[in-house]
Every structure is written in structure tokens, then in C-alpha cells.
Amino acid sequence: MKENRFEKFTKSKMFTLLILLVLEVVVFTIWSGIKQGSNTYFTFKALTTVINTMTVPGFLAVGASFLMISGNIDLSASSIGAFAGMFAAASIQYYHFTWWAAILVALVISGAFGFFNAILVNEFRFQPFIATMAMSSVVKGLMSFVSMDPKAAAPVATTITLNPNMLDWFGASPTDALNFLGKKVFFQGQVIEIPFNIILLILAFVIYGVILKKTKFGMKVYLVGGNPMAARLVGVNPKKISYILFTNSAIMGGIAGVIFTSKTLQGSSQALMADMFTGLTAAMLGGISFGGGAGGMGGAFIGLLITRAFNQGMLAINAKSFVTTAFSGLLLIVALTIDFASARSTTARALKGV
């Protein structure tokens, strides 16, 4: 019973996800057409927005995906990201760091937060949920310190606005660096410039996808997520993997935060607020199991597209913001239901399978 590659692909989860994405686009196109009199969804402008808003939740999704495959979760990545963004802005604005030094230090600090998460989970045996939620709060508190302007009278700031061109290398606006890396693509007869950060994001998905599927480390991530006890007995060190992945998740959060700052030229305590949610939804929609051991980066990427296309769709049909929020929650519920349903049927089978 050999099936060819195409047949195999049509039976894969990836295929289902792609169909889902296409369906979503079709539905919103028609819906927006009915509601607005003309198609406001499947347009050049909307595509630009989708792409421009993908990077921040995208990086969070990368970190979250790896952790979730290993059977863990990190709810603090977005707060760590906001901190990193704020830190980068403050160090440039108040202490005159060069942009790359600012980014580097921000990421190192992010990594340290992640490492601390790992200590809480591995050494103090906190539930990852609790540990990272507490961490999230701690980080938000520390953010106020960082944002203080040493020379101002009322030092605590919720935003730091940067001088343009300070972070332009990372940014979304067409600058020299972008012209060098930004590719020009034709779409509906117009030219769209792809910002550098999107290239970084795609690179991250590809690299992490390869790590997961092709490297020894990736295999161990799956083993630990699938059955930590069995993994330990075949010589894998689940602790080590957990340390690496918590640190990684925080660094990914840091990158997302720095990109946010470079795009908005702002360090903001409100940054990345909704993005953790989107990142996790994307990962789960993409088939990454809450229980660990299953899923891949390809799925997570399509999951990301689905969530972004969804948000854009809500804009296109002119939905009120609370409706959008409610429906985003619904999307997460759908993702969780898919995950639980498949987990339940498989564990049920595992329990009974003799």
C-alpha cells in the first residue's frame, strides 16, 4: 500500500491547516464584500498589514512552540519582551548606547530571566504556569525602574519615544539597510517592500524547524515532551533541555520586544500585551500539543498566518474591538479543543491499547 507524496501530503495535518487558511480568507473576503460593499480584505494594503504585524507574535510563537513540544509553557515571554524593548529604548535615549549594544544587552537580560524561570521550574519544582506568571509580574515591575529618566522630575515613564533613525536598521521603514535586505515583490500591480524583520522571522522559523526535525537536540526535545520518564531512561537530560528552552523562549520574547521598539520607535509598558495570546494560539492551531511531544514549526507558521488573517479579517468587517477580543478567545478555544480532542482520543487509545 504505497502512497505517493502528494497523497501523503493531502492526508497530513499541514494540508488541513492550509485548507483552513484558504477558507478563512475566502470567508472574510466575501463577508467584507457584503458588509462594506466591496472587498476590503483581500487587498494589497491588508497584506502589508498582515506582514507587518506578524513578526512580534511570530517570535513569541517560535519560543512557545519549542517549549510546548517539550511539555512546558512560558507565559512571561511577552513581559520579558516588553522589558527588553523598554530597556533598549532607555539605554539608547538616556545612556546613549549604540543600537547594537542596546539590543545585545537587552537580549542577554531576557535570557537571564528565562534561565531564572528554568530554575524555578526545575529546582524549586514550581508549575511552569505559576512560575512564569509570577515572573511576568516581577519583570513588569522591573520595567518601571528601567524606564525612569534619570534627569526628569517625574521619572517613571510608561513610554519612551526615540529619535527616528536610531534603530532604523531593524525597522520597518524603508531605509538603507532595508533596501539592502528588503525584497521587492509585485502584488496587484503595486510594489510591496518586505521589511527586514520579516526576513528574520522566516529565518527563525526555518532554522528552528530544521533544529527540530534534523538535529539530535530536536529529537531530544520531542523525546522529553513525549515521555520525560522514558527519555531520562534512554540517557536524555530533561533538565538541560528545559533550561535551554526556557532561556530560548525568553530570548525570543526579547527579540520580539526589540523589534516592537524598532518598529514603533517606542519603548512601551503596554507593548506585546496581546501578542503572547496570539503566539500561543498560533502554536496550538498549528498542532503543537499542550501536552508536549507533538507538532512542528511548519504548522506553527501556518497557525500564525491563520491568527493574523483572522485579526485582519475582523478589521475588514469593521468588528468592534470587544468583538475582536471575544473572537480571538474563541479561536484559542477552538485550538485547545482540537488539541484536547486529539490528545484525548490518542491517550484513550494508549490506555486501552494492549
Add this chain to the structure above:
Amino acid sequence: MEQYLEFSGIGKAFPGVRALDDISFRASSGSVLALIGENGAGKSTLLKIMSGDLQPDQGKMILNGEEVTFSSPLDAMKKGISVIYQERQLIPSLSVAENIFPGALPRNKFGLLDKKKLREDTKKIIDRFGLSINPDVPVGTLSVAHQQMVEIMKAYRRHSDVIAFDEPTAPLTDTEIDILFRFIKTLKDDGKIVLYVSHRLAEIFQITDEIVVMKDGKFVQTVRTAETNEQEIVKAMVGRDIGDTYASLSRNDKFGDVLLDVKNLSSPYVDNVSFQLHRGEIIGFAGLVGAGRSEVMRAIFGADPVLAGEFSFDGQPADFKSPKDAIDAGIALCPEDRKEQGLLLFRSIKDNVSAPVVDKLSSSIFRNPKLEEEIAQSAIDKFSIKTPNSEKICLELSGGNQQKVILGRWTSPLVDTKLLILDEPTKGIDVGTKQEIYQMVCDLAKQGYGVIFISSELTEVIGVSDTIIVMHNGHVTGRTTRDENPTEESILAMAMLD
């Protein structure tokens, strides 16, 4: 009127496998019917169809003259069929009584749970089976055997007409098996239809009245147990004579120097254990379930902390902080619980076999798919694992074949082992393959491996080991060697010592 369950032309296919092909036979009330066949023959699949867990592709089931179909296990249960699997399906935190009466808890006149009545009703059932279990304790605190009894009582309480067992004795000790058999006898006397799946032929001859043999998903024959013998049955099952299992083993008779020297080892679960294992020697560990045999091995393997005492391995004092250290030093451990500690159920055979050697298969950071495929294929060939290819996820293998994957994992040529610890290695393995495993163990000994063989089947421990160590309650309570011609009785006596 005699009651019966009839299978008529049952067929079931999975991708790449024809699990059942035109199965027809009848099971009657007041008799116990054995279902036997090699690993992957389709026994469990048939039971899953019976329990409504799977739907047949072809054929039908007839219960007392009426065709029945089951949409789900609950549906099958309502229609009088209970299947008891090896893995418990009880809720550990609930009491025995609550587990026996799920969904049927007695209410008092205020609509609240009638605890008194619940306890009394449960007590009645427990007494019917002659047990001494407290109805109020959480099921999770009971022994594996008693948990199984609770499941049987649950089926009994439902007034099931048909009760099927899938390899029920694997986790039980000999005394517990006696209790189980008494249970089965009670069910039989009450006029139930009982189906019994097991790879242990001795049991089959002890308690069944009729035997149905299956091979590769097909029905081979039905015979009355009283009119046949082990040889005939094995031949029908395997397709060839296998002779006397233990006498035909070609053993190693030259031991080398001491490979493992354990002195007064204590861990959280065992106390003051000492023994020596030589290269080329097979030491069997006997004892009741819970005697602490697996726990000794876990301590040696670096999986549990060593609290006191010491051991040396391969001439070096050993202090393994984690299983990885032990593996690197040359110890392999096939754990007893294949689902909890052994397999990665959702990964392929290939991933499972190559898991411990993934670092050795390539020198870069990348995996080596070609070598992985090679060692997976060699494990599949060596243990005749029944699968279309090495990509199949282990969840979809039959129980015995899952066990073979673990054996294949630790005997692959790339695992650089000096000491192989096998904890219940033949759990769920069919007779033909069992013999191959015994021979493989002897061959490894000949090559100079040290082997530790833990089993709750005494005949097996006696038949395979050069030295036997008996444990009870975390202590070593006896030892004997092949030259002393140990018997099941003599070992059992040592296993009961304190």
C-alpha cells in the same frame, strides 16, 4: 437456555495491516474460552471490536441470537459486554465503592449519595468474591492485583453477560493469579461468557475449557482444552514445533571476572542489597511484585538515588548521577513498564530504537537518518516485529510488538553494553518469540555480557538463570544456583521470608 456470543466473518484493516480477516467462532456461557496467537495475531483488536472501541469493517456479532453493534465502549457495557484490559481504567482517587458503582451510585430520599447503602452493596460484591478489601479506600492505594479485582467486580456489578480479559496476569504474582482464577471460576459458575487472552500456556490449560487459535488475523481452529496439549497448540499457533523451551537452550558455561560488585546498597526503596555478577553470567531476580527488584536496578542505573552502600562496575567504583552516566559506562536497562518508562508511544519505531544512541549515530549536531533506519530495520528483523515499516508509531503496534521494540532498542549493535538488565522482558511476548529471547540472552552471555533477568514467571527465571537471587520487601532473602536445581516451591519459600 444457553447463552452465547458469536463472531461471524469479522474483518478489520489498519493502514498497511489486515488485523482481522474473516473471524468466525462462538463462545458459550458457563465456559471459559481462550484466545491465543502470536504477537500481532489480532487478539486485542478482536476484543476492542467486542468492547465497541473499534468498529469492524466486515462481519457481525450475535449475542443470544440477536445481532449486536456497539457504537462505543459505554454502549457495549450497557449491552452486557465488559472487557478488562491490562491497563487499569479506574479512577485512582475515588474509593473502591465509587469505582464499582460509577453512574449508579445509590441515593437516599433527599437525593444525596447514600454512603451506607453504597458501602453495603459494595461489601456484598466483595464478599461474593471472597476478598478482604475495604470499600472506602481510594483505588490508587490498592495493589495492582486488587485494582484488577475491582475492575472485575465493576463488570460483575453491571451484570455483564460477557467478560473478556486481555493478558490479565502479566502484572500479577503467582498468589494473585490464584485469586484471579478463583474470580474467573466464580464468573463461570454464574453462567457468564468468559474470554481469556494470554501468552501463558500453563494458565490456559489450567482455567479454560475451549481454545481458539488465531494466526495473522485469521481463525485457525477451535479445540476443547481437555482434548489437546501444549505442543499441539504451540504448533497451531507458531506453525512449527518448538520443543522443550529450556532444555534446548545453548548456554554459556565460562564466566569471566567480576563485572558488577554491589555491596550493601540501599536506596529509598531497597535495603542492604549485595551481590556479584560475572561477565558471561545470567543472574535471575525472583520475588513477588513489589519485592524491590526493579528498584535495585534503578539505583544501579542512576535512576534512583543511592542512600548507602556502594557498587563497582567494570573494575571501577561507580557513582552514576543519572541514567546517562550508566549508559555511557555500558549498562542498558529495559524497564518493566513499557508504557510509562519504556516507550515513546507517539514516536516511530525508528525513533524509539535509536533514542539511546542518537548521539553516537553522527558526530555533528545533525541526526543520521540512514543509520537510524538501519538499526531500526535490524531490530525489526531480529525480533520479527510485526509492522509494515519503521515509521509506524509505537502506539499502533500490538502489545508484544511494543515490548520487542524496547528489546530491540537495547540490543542494537551500537549500544555499547557490557551489562544488560532486563526487567520483565517477556511480558506479553508470544511463546515462539519467548524462546528466541531466552536464546538471545544466552548468546549475549556467551559473548561476555553480564545479564540481569528479572521476571515474575518463576519457570522462566529458573530456566534461564545461572544464579537466582530472591527478594522480598526490599531485602535479599535467598540465593541459589542452577547446580542446586531450584524448584518453584523452593524459590517461593524464599520469597515469603522476611
